[in-house]
Each structure stands twice: as structure tokens, then as C-alpha cells.
Amino acid sequence: MKIATAAEMRGIDKAAIEYFGIPGLVLMENAGAALARQVASILTDAANKKICVFAGKGNNGGDGFVAARHLANLGAKVKVFLVFDENDTAGDAQVNLNIVKKMGIDVLPLAGDRDWDMARVAATFADCIIDAMLGTGFSGGIQGNMARAVEIINSAGKPVVAADIPSGVHADTGQVGGTAVRADYTVTFGLPKPGLLLYPGAEYTGRLVVADITIPAALLCAEIIRQNAITVRKAKQLIPRRHPAAHKGVNGHVAIVAGSEAYTGAAALAATGALRAGAGLVTLGVAASLLNLMQMKLTEIITRPLPEIIGGAIGLKAVPYIDELAARCDVLAIGPGLGRAEETMAAVREVVRNCEKPLVIDADGLNALVGHTDVLRDTAALAVLTPHPGEMGRLLGLTPAQVNQDRLGVARQAAHNWGAIVVLKGAPTVVAFPDGEVYINTSGNAGMATGGTGDVLTGVIAALIAQGLSSHDAAVAGVYLHGLAGDIAAHAGQVGMAAGDVAQALPAAYAGLLEE
CATH class of the missing domain: 3.40.50.10260 (YjeF N-terminal domain)
Structure with a gap:
């Protein structure tokens, strides 16, 4: 509508x-x-x-x-x-x-x-x-x-x-x-x-x-x-259908680079979000010292060790490994929980600059672009950025309150300036495209205002891209699917909901959208 x-x-x-x-x-x-x-x-x-x-x-x-x-x-x-x-x-x-x-x-x-x-x-x-x-x-x-x-x-x-x-x-x-x-x-x-x-x-x-x-x-x-509502009807039109004879190889391969010593949960949530949103394969690249821990946390996820600096954080030596991983996958998601070490930030920028596959950038991936958004114009990939108002404010030199005063205008202008898709998270989430088109989401609830739900969204959008949706359609459908999963999880009560509850509700949300 x-x-x-x-x-x-x-x-x-x-x-x-x-x-x-x-x-x-x-x-x-x-x-x-x-x-x-x-x-x-x-x-x-x-x-x-x-x-x-x-x-x-x-x-x-x-x-x-x-x-x-x-x-x-x-x-x-x-x-x-x-x-x-x-x-x-x-x-x-x-x-x-x-x-x-x-x-x-x-x-x-x-x-x-x-x-x-x-x-x-x-x-x-x-x-x-x-x-x-x-x-x-x-x-x-x-x-x-x-x-x-x-x-x-x-x-x-x-x-x-x-x-x-x-x-x-x-x-x-x-x-x-x-x-x-x-x-x-x-x-x-x-x-x-x-x-x-x-x-x-x-x-x-x-x-x-x-x-x-x-x-x-x-x-x-x-x-x-140029403004649209993301309704259940719109989401039903976009969500990919799975062929009865499908196998993991045709359902898309998501690469995720995330996590650090203090934020292994962010990496786990992003990977789980991708898997629960239908990706056939999910490979998680993490600092080598975190590999055993992540393998215990994530049974169904492929893990790959990356060269690190200190505190389980990746550095510039990890860049060629990430480039190789991205080349073998359908989409690269980068940022959740990576930390803000200077060399980590430099590595993220180099990966973004090199990447030729669709990108989803969140959290510390966005922090790496503060003062360096010109990198988005240099990359051959179309990037989907998923900032919350604080991250958007840092990217634009605004306060979160200033961002929220005109969510449509801020997201629209940023998408145009950066040549990227901007998913401005919040109540409600706004999706803006470089050509000025914007979408306002109608799913979701206040129970989702808890740490980690944004990491799940990163995985959801990446999974939909891997399954064949354009980055534009994946951003729109992913935001609605993520919110719908939150609405399903909220049936047990909004207060006390956790990001993991949203991830676990994704299959039910997906099934609901596939119903005729």
C-alpha cells in the first residue's frame, strides 16, 4: 500500500x-x-x-x-x-x-x-x-x-x-x-x-x-x-518459495564475519538468524581463538578460523581469507560483535571495498564506516546497511533524537548519498533505497527492543539474498519476516523476550507467509 x-x-x-x-x-x-x-x-x-x-x-x-x-x-x-x-x-x-x-x-x-x-x-x-x-x-x-x-x-x-x-x-x-x-x-x-x-x-x-x-x-x-507500507500482502509476494526437490546447495550460502571475545553472542545470533530464515548453508568466519567456542554454540553452522590480533578480534591479515570466503558464497554479512579495534575497523573497510558479492553491514561494520562512507561508493557490491538510530547518528554526525525526528527523510537522504540500501531499525523500521523509494514496516513490537535482535535481522536479510531475492526485495521482506517472528514470540509476553526467541520463531513466521 x-x-x-x-x-x-x-x-x-x-x-x-x-x-x-x-x-x-x-x-x-x-x-x-x-x-x-x-x-x-x-x-x-x-x-x-x-x-x-x-x-x-x-x-x-x-x-x-x-x-x-x-x-x-x-x-x-x-x-x-x-x-x-x-x-x-x-x-x-x-x-x-x-x-x-x-x-x-x-x-x-x-x-x-x-x-x-x-x-x-x-x-x-x-x-x-x-x-x-x-x-x-x-x-x-x-x-x-x-x-x-x-x-x-x-x-x-x-x-x-x-x-x-x-x-x-x-x-x-x-x-x-x-x-x-x-x-x-x-x-x-x-x-x-x-x-x-x-x-x-x-x-x-x-x-x-x-x-x-x-x-x-x-x-x-x-x-x-515514493512511500510504501510493508504489509503482510507485500511480504507474501516477495518471500521465496522452496521447490519440493530443493537441496542445501540451491537454497543459498551465507557467509558471516562477526564476533569477538566479548561478543560471541552477536555472531551466533546472526548465524542462527540466517539459518532459521532458510539459508541452505551458513559459514561463520571468526577469530581463530573463538573457533572451538563457536563450534560448541552452533551445531548446524560451518565455522572458519580467521587470523586475529588481540582479544579475539580480526585484523588486516584476515582480509584475504574473508575475500576468499565471500567469493565462494552468495552474500556476505559483516559486523555483528566484531569490536572496534582500529585494525579491525580498517579490515572491515578493506573487505567492503573489495567485495563483489551482495553485502549486509551491521553493528561494528557500520562503526568502521564512520568518516569513511565513501567506501560504499567504491565497492562493486550493493550494500544493505542496518543501523539503529545511534549508529545512523554516528554515520551522519547527528544525535539519535535528530535521526528519529525525521526517520524517512534521514534514511532516504543517506541511501541516496551512499548509493546503498538503508534499513533504519526502530519503531517502525524504515527501508530506504538510493532512488528515493522508502518502505515503512508494519510488523514487530516493543518486546524486540532487546540486545541481539538486530543481529538476527542481519542474518535474515542475508539469507533471503542467498535464496535468490534481490537486495532490495530481501531488505523489505526480511524486515517484515523478522518483525512477524517477533510478534509470534510475543505471544508468550513482550517483557522478557530475547533475541533468540525471535530467531526460533522465524520458521513459524516464514510458514505463515507461505500460507495462501
Whole structure:
């Protein structure tokens, strides 16, 4: 499914009206009707239910006016509170406000303290509240009367349904300037907006419902829209099917270079992730002194000793051995737990520069590229980078908070600059391609916020590449598969989940995606 920015959605609406000739009133009617249907569904029967609509002066308010009319026709007792000067409304919203008034629905401008007191009491005793104050064009912070209305809605303790996007959430980034409506449901129109899926906006969205308001499909599927959601349907399309006569040799060979004396677990998790995600063979290259330990930890994994420096860390002498290993495999994953010794970092850069096979770079492999991202342009391989916000920040000279303020924009720009695929891990994970296309993942949960889950993801993506997916498709499918495994593991509870639980759930997740 495509995801539209605020500007793209405005363009879609404009094209629907001007090119296809669909009147704006029709689009508003369909949006408001969808909003009313959602409210009626929540209440089971809207008859005699008390509903408060907090409306702004623009088209978002117009959607609320239409919803008020439909709900009144279903027998609901509707009150509409205007969080603006009534003289400021215009266009289609004004048309629908006039209709609401003529129907005898209570319309109360919030002008004085007595009006606000009435709104608070009405919200407290309402069965449902509709937030139709601010739409996707909002940016900045909520102040004044709008902030007052948000406080009333949020403190009422009643189900809240937001029209298109919760008031106060930035449509493109999900950022919240001070306060925002906390919706239980958000009925968004035409296409989802990024801010509904990105945190903190996702936390305010509640359950997301995408409503068809009869915008032509050609507009909603246009290639010019460069944001996409990774849904179960998308993952099912990408995940490789195994032939009944398959053997290990045709299911791909993953090479992984990982681990050091203090971080053998990272190497084990990456290798297990690759195996559990379907790779026919997995070869793990580790510092020679760690070989016996890794052989005991990993029964099904091939292990290869690499020349080391101190503390079980590889150095430059390991480079030709890694190059040879990569040449015999379908994909090379490098980085988990390698450590940050200066010579180890230099060795990683040399391997990346030499590699002609698809690459997956994570953890200390990414740390080796800090200040040296030009290496990514030198390599013949297409690299998939899997940073968390801290690693991304180090690569770009930003703080993790700055990265998270615009996850889509940061990942997209980095992918373009580096000529690499960027998998920016987090809630949610974002996959960005050098051509500007981005994907937002919809699987996964907070239980995955524990050490080692990123190492498992490295193995998953590498395994899918080894099985024949392009690096692009493997990044998209791998992120979803990894998150789905996390969702399966969370059935036993999110708190206390470990990365190994995610790895063990991968076969079940894979099987679920293969179901018709």
C-alpha cells in the first residue's frame, strides 16, 4: 500500500477534483460518511448515543460536519463545538456547516469560558468524541483554544475517533509539538500518511482505518508516491518459495564475519538468524581463538578460523581469507560483535571495498564506516546497511533524537548519498533505497527492543539474498519476516523476550507467509 505525504495527498485531491471532475463536496461527503460509519460501528447502535464533534475551520472540520449529519440521521444526539471563529469558515466546509445548522443539530462556538465549560461537561458525558479540528496541513505546535480543546478531549476518558489524522500530529514525520489528540481510532482518507505509522504519531493514532472516499485508483497507486507500507500482502509476494526437490546447495550460502571475545553472542545470533530464515548453508568466519567456542554454540553452522590480533578480534591479515570466503558464497554479512579495534575497523573497510558479492553491514561494520562512507561508493557490491538510530547518528554526525525526528527523510537522504540500501531499525523500521523509494514496516513490537535482535535481522536479510531475492526485495521482506517472528514470540509476553526467541520463531513466521 502506498503512503502519501501531506503535499502528495493535496495533489491527489486536486487531481481528483480538477482532472477527474469529482466535486470536493463529494469527497468531503464520502470522508464524513466513513467517519460516521466508524463511530456507529464502535457504538454498535448510534441511536440515542451522545456524540461530541470538535471541529476546525477547514476541510477537516467539514468532514466532521458531514459525520455529525449522518450520525444525527441514525438517531444520535450530536453536539458540534466550533474551535474557531465561525466567520472564518468557507468553501465546502461552510456548505456542510450550514446544512448541519438547518437540520437543528446543536452547534456551539467556543467563545467564552461558559462555552468551554459546556464543552467539557458534554465531552465527559459523551459516548464518543470526534476530533475534526486539524488535518494533514498542520505543522508546529498546538496553542490557545486548540490546545484547550485537545485537553478536554484527552481528559474525557471516552472513545475518540480522529478524522484523517489526530490533531497535533505532523502528517509527514509523526512529530508532536507539545500536545495532540490521543485517538482510539483514526479514519484516514484515501491513503495512510507517514505520521500515522511513525512514532510518536503512531502512539496517538490508535487503530488505523483507511477509508475509500472514491478517489480514482490511478491516483492512489501513482509511481510518483515514493512511500510504501510493508504489509503482510507485500511480504507474501516477495518471500521465496522452496521447490519440493530443493537441496542445501540451491537454497543459498551465507557467509558471516562477526564476533569477538566479548561478543560471541552477536555472531551466533546472526548465524542462527540466517539459518532459521532458510539459508541452505551458513559459514561463520571468526577469530581463530573463538573457533572451538563457536563450534560448541552452533551445531548446524560451518565455522572458519580467521587470523586475529588481540582479544579475539580480526585484523588486516584476515582480509584475504574473508575475500576468499565471500567469493565462494552468495552474500556476505559483516559486523555483528566484531569490536572496534582500529585494525579491525580498517579490515572491515578493506573487505567492503573489495567485495563483489551482495553485502549486509551491521553493528561494528557500520562503526568502521564512520568518516569513511565513501567506501560504499567504491565497492562493486550493493550494500544493505542496518543501523539503529545511534549508529545512523554516528554515520551522519547527528544525535539519535535528530535521526528519529525525521526517520524517512534521514534514511532516504543517506541511501541516496551512499548509493546503498538503508534499513533504519526502530519503531517502525524504515527501508530506504538510493532512488528515493522508502518502505515503512508494519510488523514487530516493543518486546524486540532487546540486545541481539538486530543481529538476527542481519542474518535474515542475508539469507533471503542467498535464496535468490534481490537486495532490495530481501531488505523489505526480511524486515517484515523478522518483525512477524517477533510478534509470534510475543505471544508468550513482550517483557522478557530475547533475541533468540525471535530467531526460533522465524520458521513459524516464514510458514505463515507461505500460507495462501
